[in-house]
Amino acid sequence: MAGMNHSISTPDTSPDSQAGKGYFRRHIFFCLNQRDNGETCCAQFDANAAFERCKSQVKAAGLAGRSLVRVNKAGCLDRCAAGPVAVVYPEAVWYSYVDASDIDEIVESHLQRGQVVQRLLTPAHLGR
Numbered sequence: 001m002a003g004m005n006h007s008i009s010t011p012d013t014s015p016d017s018q019a020g021k022g023y024f025r026r027h028i029f030f031c032l033n034q035r036d037n038g039e040t041c042c043a044q045f046d047a048n049a050a051f052e053r054c055k056s057q058v059k060a061a062g063l064a065g066r067s068l069v070r071v072n073k074a075g076c077l078d079r080c081a082a083g084p085v086a087v088v089y090p091e092a093v094w095y096s097y098v099d100a101s102d103i104d105e106i107v108e109s110h111l112q113r114g115q116v117v118q119r120l121l122t123p124a125h126l127g128r
């Protein structure tokens with residue numbers, strides 16, 4: 001119809017939109033797995049505190065939300081020998097962190113500026 005602008009209400013049907021690409025710029029997943037059988041797990045290294053720290057720092061930096069950063073809990077990521085671990089997508093960069101200052105650096109460097117924190121990278125050979 002002449003004079004009507006359909007661009008606002010017309011859904012974006014591009015392949016990227018349909019795949020949800022770009023909904024979040026980055027995702028960081030923290031393994032919070034707890035094992036009670038004596039095997040190593042990320043929870044024993046206070047992974048939950050690191051997850052909460054990351055969430056609060058992302059929010060404080062104004063990075064939380066659509067088109068920005070999402071911080072998520074995860075179960076075992078199958079790299080327990082390197083724990084505690086977190087992984088950032090879409091870059092698929094794995095981190096082995098120790099304390100809150102490591103989390104702050106991941107937020108400020110990688111999640112905010114896209115700069116990988118080399119010193120915290122999980123060694124490639126470490127898996128389960």
Ligand code: FES
Pocket residue numbers: 031032033034040041042043075076077078079080081083084085
């Ligand atoms: S328990 Fe954390 S990666 Fe397996």
